[in-house]
Amino acid sequence: MELKTTRYEIADGVAVVTLSRPRRRNAWTGRMHTEYRWILREADADPAVRVIVVTGDPEGQAFCAGADLQALEGHSEKGGYDPGTPEDLANPGFGVDPHFDASFAYHFGIGKPVIAAINGAAAGVGLVLAAFADLRFSAPGVKFTAAHGRFNFPAEFGLSWVLPRIVGLTHANDILLSSRVFTAEEAMAMGFLNRVVPAEALMGEVTAYARKLAETVAPGSARETKRQIYRDLHRDAASSVAAAEALLVAMAREPDYREGVKAWMEKRPPRWGG
Structure with a gap:
């Protein structure tokens, strides 16, 4: 455009x-x-x-x-x-x-x-x-x-x-x-x-x-956290907790979770894959 x-x-x-x-x-x-x-x-x-x-x-x-x-x-x-x-x-x-x-x-x-x-x-x-x-x-x-x-x-x-x-x-x-x-x-x-x-x-x-x-927050974390914030304006506390737990299980399988842990342990900036 x-x-x-x-x-x-x-x-x-x-x-x-x-x-x-x-x-x-x-x-x-x-x-x-x-x-x-x-x-x-x-x-x-x-x-x-x-x-x-x-x-x-x-x-x-x-x-x-x-x-x-x-x-x-x-x-x-x-x-x-x-x-x-x-x-x-x-x-x-x-x-x-x-x-x-x-x-x-x-x-x-x-x-x-x-x-x-x-x-x-x-x-x-x-x-x-x-x-x-x-x-x-x-x-x-x-x-x-x-x-x-x-x-x-x-x-x-x-x-x-x-x-x-x-x-x-x-x-x-x-x-x-x-x-x-x-x-x-x-x-x-x-x-x-x-x-x-x-x-x-x-x-x-x-x-x-x-x-x-951009440097310190994993792109997937930024995306899902933002959506949690605004979705939670429409739902109750129990639904918010349940959704957060499901996201935690799913996101712990992603490469950026391993990269975040490794970068923290090695005291270096993370290299996010997105």
Whole structure:
């Protein structure tokens, strides 16, 4: 696929996906969503990729400023919402669990950790992208907002499901019912962010963290642990224990289990086979 609104780079096991519409503050469009889903499908299938980082083009001075306002104006004139995506959209993460087979929920089916490097404003769908990432690092002072209340929209793309599970019902109600702007520092205090990092060091720290995951965590372990986390949001404790025990038996037969033990005993970096 020709990438017009995104960039995609791979180095040292880390794929970096950059939302790149800098003249529009990296605002979301149907084209961007189409490219983003295609990239995630490619990254998930690529054995050279162990971790995925999502960020905004720094020239746009935003992570993602939400839906493009010109597109919203067009929807208003047409009298209805149009996602602007083709029928043959890529379906990254689909088929793992029916609970994940929907827009943005597909992040949970992707078998690799997804880290949001939030280098500027995250509004509307930008907040959605951050929320559905597995880990969130942000520059100081970044502004967040759900934004939907200003446009007579509902809470978008599952925010009403995912935010209470990240920050609790009290904070989620504040964010979603008010559509107010809140800062990275507030987001950190709520538990929405993993770290706040100086802007000039953000990508360096995120990529270092991602490389550490790629080097030290077996790909199979990362994949199954991630899926356990999100599946367990829908099942009881006994079912979680039973599933974990079955996975333990199966994964102990894999070569990367033997490699992990051997590397630990020999005090050397593991050589994962994936």
